[in-house]
Amino acid sequence: MRLNLVLELLDVPGKLVAVLEPIGALGANLVTIIHQREIKTERGLIPVQITIEGDPETLDLVMKKLDELGIRVIEVDGVLLKETIKTVLIGKIVDKDVKDTMDQINQLEGVRVADLALKMAEEPFDSSARITVEADFGKKDDVMERILNIGQKKDFLVISEV
Structure with missing residues (x-):
């Protein structure tokens, strides 16, 4: 199963790595990462598109972990939240x-x-x-x-x- 997510991140050194590490640690596979620093959201943050894959339980754990870390997910599979x-x-x-x-x-x-x-x-x-x-x-x-x-x-x- 795959999830296409758009995350909203601060433009500070190490922030992207801090988000990606727990995804891998939970057993999800990173398929795609698109990180364009010149594009900003209305809050002045960087939208980062990632595609992850794993079984449904693993992907649920990843979503919960992102929430725990305070990482704002603004889009899931093309649907704006x-x-x-x-x-x-x-x-x-x-x-x-x-x-x-x-x-x-x-x-x-x-x-x-x-x-x-x-x-x-x-x-x-x-x-x-x-x-x-x-x-x-x-x-x-x-x-x-x-x-x-x-x-x-x-x-x-x-x-x-x-």
């Missing part, structure tokens, strides 16, 4: 139509509001909403821009993750 974006809106959210706000966020391709928690409060603000958005990898800037634009139009205070 999702990013989670959390933000808080404060203002007259109920008065300004919660459904319309969520629909505007969901209009972005590859983006959906996964969770909404609404809290009613006293003046000066009537409510707040904690929103969790799932987006295809690389869409974070578009999502944040959309949420900020909605906030400006509806006079919400927008508290975004950093």
Whole structure:
């Protein structure tokens, strides 16, 4: 069985070797490695494409080990993984139509509001909403821009993750 992965790595000496060593140690075979330092992801990190092969159990162990090491896998077999974006809106959210706000966020391709928690409060603000958005990898800037634009139009205070 083969897995084609795209990893996101810091551009520091030894980082690639530190990722590849545990893969071999777990018994997976490295088939391909494409490491192009001049290409960067939106986070300024280097995407490294690797193809590994092994039995399903070994490949599961490799994926768990990458997660333990804090190595971000952004693509598996050509499928972009999702990013989670959390933000808080404060203002007259109920008065300004919660459904319309969520629909505007969901209009972005590859983006959906996964969770909404609404809290009613006293003046000066009537409510707040904690929103969790799932987006295809690389869409974070578009999502944040959309949420900020909605906030400006509806006079919400927008508290975004950093």
